[in-house]
Amino acid sequence: MARYNEAKCRLCRREGMKLFLKGDRCFTDKCAYERRPYAPGHAGRMRKKMSDYAIQLREKQKVRRMYGILEDQFRKYFHQADMMKGVTGANLLILLERRLDNVIYRMGFANSRDQARQLVRHGVFQLNGRKANIPSLSCRPGDVLTVREKSRKIPVIMEAQEVMARRPQPGWLEVDGANFKGTVTGLPTREDIQFPINEQLIVELYSK
Template sequence: MARYTGPDCKLCRREKTKLFLKGSKCLGAKCPIESRPYPPGEHGRGRTKESEYQLQLREKQKTRRIYGVLEKQFRNYYEEANRKSGKTGENLLSLLERRLDNVVYRAGFAKSRDAARQAIRHNHILVNGKRVNIPSFLVSEKDIIEVRGKSTDLTPFVVARAESEAHQVPAWIEIVSDKMRILVHSLPVRQQIDTQVQEQLIVELYSK
């Protein structure tokens, strides 16, 4: 399985914003973007003229990196969103939000999407009572996602349970913290997604 294995903090610096890829490190003073808020590399501090294409490309790259998706898979999500009725950009974000690794992260059961992917790959997560170890699995309305019984005593999930009251979750899911369970009440719509991206720029880029 292809995946990005480089330094996550360089991705945040390249996009000149926090992508929250490293969990609690992103919230502290040790976050590299606090001390070096410019792109990495020899010419990172240089001035660049931002063209229309560059703005569209950077928005696509930022969105792709937030959700931890490689280019081919991201393009597939776009094509699927384009086939659906409604606005393509909003459909695209809805598909990305429905990824199982994102749902586990949004619920507060993992500090980052990377950590959520690891939990899923290690068979700690059940969907409707069945083991699912595919992070890109798309959840559906009325799905029940939960931490496997034997895994609830592992430190990351114990911490998540203790911090559940302070964690804000999207309106389209509900958390039953004592049972480490996620209830999917509906599919996400744009108003319920707080990801700071301009999806219309992505649509314009792929429409060229």
């Protein structure tokens, strides 16, 4: 499966904002976007007038890259959100928030969604007492996520535990860091997603 393997900081610079793809590094002076807050390439500093389509496309790319979703996967999420009751754009973001890799990141057991996805694939976590190694699993209220006993001393887990205190916890998640356990207490709402996203632009893009 195709996956972006180049410098992740280029994606932040291309979208013109921090996507927090490198975890705690994004909060330090080492952040590439802080040092070069313009698009990569020779023409990165040039101001270009963007068409409506370009603005919609950039918004879609921003969300897709933030959650680490491939184009085909993202389109499937959109179609699923469109079939649900309610506002399509909000439904899309809620579906993305419920992904297992995102829940692990939100709980603070990983420094980034990319790291969470890697840990899931290596079988570090259990969901409701069973091994969970599919990052795209959709979590439901009442689900209990735990770090497997033999994986609790992995350096990245220990590091994430130290960073957890500095990261705000969503209201729909409950974390017991001492016991390496987290519980999904409800469904996320649009208000829980504080990142600046204009999901209506994505709806307009796919509605053409």
